[in-house]
Amino acid sequence: MTRTTSAPRAQDEGPDLEMNTVKSAHLANDIVNSFGWADLNVVVKDRKTSAPLSILSNSSGFARAGEMLAIMGPSGSGKTTLLNALAHRVAAAGATTTGDILVNGQKVSLQTLRDLSSYVEQEDALIGSLTVRETMMFGARLSLPSTTSKKEAFERVDNLIASFGLQSQAHTIVGTPIKKGLSGGQKKRLGIASRLVTNPKILFLDEPTSGLDSALSLEVCSYIKNIARKYKLVIVASIHQPSSATFQQFDHLCLMSGGRTCYFGPVSGATRYFGRTGYPIPPETNSAEFFLDLINTDLDKNGEIVRRTDDICKSWDTAEERTLVSQAILKSREGSAGGMSHYAVDRPSRLMVPVVLLRRSWIKSYRDIMAYGIRIAMYLGLAILMGTVFLRFQAEQKYVQPYINAIFFGGAFMSFMAVAYVPAFLEDLSTFRQERANGLVGPLAFMISNFIIGLPFLFVIALLFSVVAYWLTNFRADASTFFMWVLWLFLDLLAAESLVVFVSSIFNVFVVALAVTAFANGLWMCVDGFLVPMDILNAFWKYVFHYIDYQAYVFQGMMVNQFQHGVYECDGTSAAGYQCSYPSDINGEGKFRGTDILRQFSITTGLQGTWVGITIGIIAGYRILAYLALVLRK
Structure with missing residues (x-):
């Protein structure tokens, strides 16, 4: 459904948390006024004893729209x-999380929180x-409703950029x-801006100042604070050793x-609290460094x-400020007006997502020399090498x-050199994982776009390689045989890239x-029927690996060709x-x-169509397995 917003609520004055309590959380306008959590616990199994081990104990907190909350600690x-x-992410491997997460005083589901927030x-x-x-535009097209006009999307993007x-x-x-390209601070700002284009009401930031010096950290946090106040966002950020200004x-x-919690409350009240408790x-001391x-x-x-530390945590459990946190959470619960459970946002159609990903991948593929440019040059170099070494055979x-x-050599090394695609795919995978965690992209759309975008580039590589190597080597000189060679090389590359996608997804x-990937390609070379002919290949390797080896069908197809x-x-x-x-009925003629x-x-003739079908099946199998690997890696 379409979100509407009410007029911004005026900021309360004063440092006390009690003053920051939301008195009324009306949901008729679907706006987030407050975010809180109560008695949050995370328990894992101890690796040595397998006994329950608490890694987060009875955590409670509260924040309002327009505010920035820092989670700090060593x-x-x-x-x-x-x-x-x-x-609502996995807190730790094998963790059990209990407690209440509240928006406007109401418990919310994973889907509702995902619709409301960005990470x-x-x-x-x-x-x-x-x-x-x-x-920014691709972020907008992956998140904004399909009814949003290009003009509206561009306006939102340009406003955030400004x-x-x-x-x-x-x-x-x-x-x-x-x-x-951009500097470190600019990249941090862009990373945050690209999440804000999805129009979240709550923004989670995991150490937004990491890797930045004190000046850049202050710059990034200043921009975030201005955005939080302008758009009435709840900002929750983990930080580590900030400068005093940050x-x-x-x-x-x-x-x-x-x-465990040592303190929760206004930043301005922390110094007074620790002074009162004996610290x-x-x-002229940086208060953040002192606390850490x-x-x-x-x-x-x-x-x-x-x-x-144990004394500080125990003191917090009985502190007046701790009571104020509980009262703030309680008042937000009492003021909740219902309706949060039905909160939903419009998203692009399912068809739109792979189209957007395809467009983005296309731009990356022709601009980023690491994606296909280097591989094209590498394969051309290999073609020249092969054509001049295997020169003009008769x-x-x-x-x-x-x-x-x-x-x-042509089939096996073309396949082996597909490992060069690993870094480019891992970059895409990293982007996908973050977009998936924010509910923007699913595994199916990602896999479809990744497969389609590779087809033209791999075909161009196969064609260019063949134009050079095929005619220099002097393989059979007729058009149908040449284009059949190109087809086999194309299937070889497509299968090799699918193997990269499958392995890298795991x-x-x-x-x-x-x-x-390199080991798998080495295995396929050993059992494809060239190094050891099929009639003497060990039964284990033959029946377990040879028949699922795409290189074997490519080699056989090229041999017949x-x-x-x-x-x-x-x-x-x-x-x-x-x-x-070679014994033959025409040996007598020399x-x-x-x-x-x-x-x-x-090798039997007349099975080329079957081999093509099997190779396509292996390609599909790799892609399906990669998709399942992504589905299971939630």
């Missing part, structure tokens, strides 16, 4: 665990070859390893250690900090084995995906006698047929 304090739990992860998942404006101070970089690319940009602080801040040092048990040598017996070697770490209609001359002369390595060569490799 490493391992539970910041990301809390942030993920609040966003910006610590690591950027921006596509480097897109410009700032294109990144709000984040990126007008002069609107047509600048994000940046690739080869071509420089720390003061936040309205409220949730200080954590060991999964005054020394003059106070509870950082990693620096503990004699147990003093552990005891101090229809003579001494050239038969080199012909076969060339066929194997092992989404570059080195691991590269190693597993070259030899089935050919006649070759034996060594020697009629006077000295012919030396024919010749043998190409089918006699195929017989040596146990």
Whole structure:
């Protein structure tokens, strides 16, 4: 349904949390006035003892629209665990999460919270070859209703670009390893802006200042604060060691250690609270650093900090400020007016999503030299190498084995070099995972667009390679045989790229995906019927792997394509006698047929159509398995 908004509610004055309590949470206009959580717990199994281990204990908090809440603590304090739990994400592997997550005082489902919110992860998942404006526009088209006009979408995008101070970089690319683009701070701002284009009411930020110096951190947080106030957003961000100026940009602080709350309340009230409980801040000290040092048990040598942190957490449990948090949550519950459970947003049609992804992938593919440009150059280099090494073979017996070697080399190494696609696919996969977590893209749309976009590029690679290598090597010189060769190379590349997609969908770490893909290609080379003919191949490798080896069908298809209609001359002369390595009914004429060569490799003619069908089935199988891998990796 279409969202409507009411007039912005005036900001309450004063630092006390009690003043920040939402007195009434009317939902008739579907606007988020408050966000809170009560008694949130996350429990996992201890790896050594398998006993329940609490990594987040009785956490409660509250924030209003237009405010920024900082979740702060030393490493391992539970910041990301809390942030993920609040966003209805998996808090930790095998974790059990209990407690209430409230919007306008009402418990909300995963789908409702996903419709209301957006999550910006610590690591950027921006596509480097897109410009700032294109990144924003594709984000808009993946999230805004299909009824939204282009004019409205462009207006929203341009307003956000202006709000984040990126007008002069609107047509600048994000940046690739080869071509420089935005600075670190600009990328952070773009990452946040690209999530805001989806029109969320709650924004979760996982360490938005990581990797930035103090000046850039302040710049990013200032922009976020202005946006929060302008659009009445609830901003919940985890931060680590902010500068004093950056720390003061936040309205409220949730200080954590060991999964427990040490303080929750206004940033301006934290100094007064710790001074009252016996931990005054020394003059001219960064308060954020002081709080972190106070509870950082990693620096503990004699147990003093552990005891101090335990005392601080216990003091919080009985503090007046803790009571104010509970009262704020209670009042928001009492003021809720119903209707949140029926909240929904309009999304683009299911057909629109793969179309948008296809368009985005097309731009990336022809701009980003890492995606296909380097591979085209690499395959052309391989074609020149192959064509000049296997140069101008003739229809003579001494050239038969080199012909076969060339066929194997062309198919096997074209397939093997598809590992170059791993980094480009992993970049796409990283973007997909973040968009999927925000409810924008599903595995099916991602897989469909990824498959379709590769078809023209892979065909061009197969054609260019063949134009060079086929004629230099002097394979059979007729059009039908040439284009059949191109078809086999195209299927070979498509299967190899599908293998990359499948492996990378399971092992989404570059080195691991590269190693597993290379190993699989090595295996396919060993059992494809060239290195060891089928009639002597070990039964285990033959029946377990050979028949699912796409390289085997490509090799057989190319062999038949070259030899089935050919006649070759034996060594020697009629006077000295012919030396024919391949038994044939025409040996007496000093010749043998190409089918006699195929017989040596146990290759039967007339099955090319079947082999094409099986290869297409293997390609489909890899893609389906990759899709299932993404479905299972929620």
